[in-house]
Amino acid sequence: MKNFSIDLAYRSINHIGEELCGDKVEVVNNDDCRILILADGMGSGVRANILATLTSKIIATMMRRGLPIDDVVATIAKTLPVSSVNGAAYSTFSVIQAFNNGMIYIVEYDNPECILIRDGKVQKLPFKYREIEGKRIRECEIWAEIGDAFAIMSDGCLYCGTGEIMNYMWDWKALSNCAQVGAGRTRNAQQMADYINSNCAELYGNVPTDDTTVAVLRILEENVLSLLTGPPADKADDYRMVEDFMKNDGIKIVSGGATGNMVARVLNERLVPMDDHLDPEIPPTSRIKGIDLVTEGVLTLHKTVELLERYVRDDVTEEFFIELSRENGATRLACYLMEDCSTVKLYIGRAVNLEYTEKTLPFEISARQNLTQSLIAVLEKMHKKVDVYYY
Numbered sequence: 001m002k003n004f005s006i007d008l009a010y011r012s013i014n015h016i017g018e019e020l021c022g023d024k025v026e027v028v029n030n031d032d033c034r035i036l037i038l039a040d041g042m043g044s045g046v047r048a049n050i051l052a053t054l055t056s057k058i059i060a061t062m063m064r065r066g067l068p069i070d071d072v073v074a075t076i077a078k079t080l081p082v083s084s085v086n087g088a089a090y091s092t093f094s095v096i097q098a099f100n101n102g103m104i105y106i107v108e109y110d111n112p113e114c115i116l117i118r119d120g121k122v123q124k125l126p127f128k129y130r131e132i133e134g135k136r137i138r139e140c141e142i143w144a145e146i147g148d149a150f151a152i153m154s155d156g157c158l159y160c161g162t163g164e165i166m167n168y169m170w171d172w173k174a175l176s177n178c179a180q181v182g183a184g185r186t187r188n189a190q191q192m193a194d195y196i197n198s199n200c201a202e203l204y205g206n207v208p209t210d211d212t213t214v215a216v217l218r219i220l221e222e223n224v225l226s227l228l229t230g231p232p233a234d235k236a237d238d239y240r241m242v243e244d245f246m247k248n249d250g251i252k253i254v255s256g257g258a259t260g261n262m263v264a265r266v267l268n269e270r271l272v273p274m275d276d277h278l279d280p281e282i283p284p285t286s287r288i289k290g291i292d293l294v295t296e297g298v299l300t301l302h303k304t305v306e307l308l309e310r311y312v313r314d315d316v317t318e319e320f321f322i323e324l325s326r327e328n329g330a331t332r333l334a335c336y337l338m339e340d341c342s343t344v345k346l347y348i349g350r351a352v353n354l355e356y357t358e359k360t361l362p363f364e365i366s367a368r369q370n371l372t373q374s375l376i377a378v379l380e381k382m383h384k385k386v387d388v389y390y391y
Contacts, residue, residue, distance in 0.1 A: 005220050
């Protein structure tokens with residue numbers, strides 16, 4: 001299989017009237033794999049949130065250490081016994097472990113069955129059942145293919161209906177058909193999770209009577225975005241920094257006025273200011289041959305981070321999309337990061353720009369380094385693979 005990336009994302013809807021979600025998703029990034037965990041606590045609100053959080057944290061901690069699933073389930077069984085009233089589990093869970101060699105391991109306990117979309121169709125997973133500490137789990141291993149999309153979900157995604165009426169026509173088959181359409185219409189895990197979740201919300205009449213969470217893992221051909229911002233601390237490293245930046249395939253973006261001049265000089269190309277899309281808030285972009293986007297630095301990066309943080313919070317109102325449609329360096333950079341990459345390589349120069357340390361800026365930042373840390377943090381929240389190189 002060619003170079004591939006493991007793209008992860010999820011979306012949740014809280015039970016109506018509850019501030020906390022009774023479902024919890026954890027992501028674990030190990031050296032040899034990425035792990036997606038979804039736990040569904042009994043009931044809703046604070047109690048369910050605590051149960052789901054405890055379950056997901058136990059699974060994440062133990063799997064991060066490489067412990068076998070038998071030990072994980074045994075620990076959960078001892079920590080969270082079944083209800084003495086109705087025999088129901090205090091928390092259910094689903095786990096997808098995607099290894100860097102292409103192997104996928106799935107294990108589930110009492111959650112709806114994982115959906116696999118391959119070659120545009122729903123595929124049956126080869127689950128086998130066994131019992132661990134009195135809990136009947138199902139598990140399977142398969143080899144991934146580029147284009148595969150896996151969806152795990154809490155039981156709030158099934159039988160979504162309005163009021164107290166359960167919609168039995170919206171069963172696992174209907175949900176998997178929705179996932180199939182979503183996989184075909186979207187490009188990444190976040191968009192697919194949004195698509196499935198919004199369909200569930202619509203069936204609830206946007207008044208969900210259960211916590212509803214969809215978590216998606218997609219196997220994508222690796223799409224790399226390389227972003228260079230800030231000249232190096234030592235001017236002698238200019239050529240090395242640009243050379244490292246240019247050797248990658250994929251999208252190349254340069255952010256910063258002094259940075260753009262440095263890249264143009266090293267590449268022996270012209271830096272051409274662009275004035276066809278002027279924005280009163282964001283400085284104009286420029287053009288360098290061989291570079292996909294050249295932006296101003298601090299103001300543009302600050303706005304980009306702001307847009308990405310809204311996206312992560314699911315604050316995607318009509319106003320958000322109107323702002324995203326504005327043609328400027330920040331919106332173009334945000335769209336690249338949201339839609340067109342699975343791996344982000346950041347080349348960060350440590351040179352201090354006195355312009356920004358001696359003047360008052362319209363936000364709380366005194367140096368580019370602080371802003372790049374915010375960018376790294378929000379990209380990690382988006383579950384992008386982030387490699388950082390300092391100069």
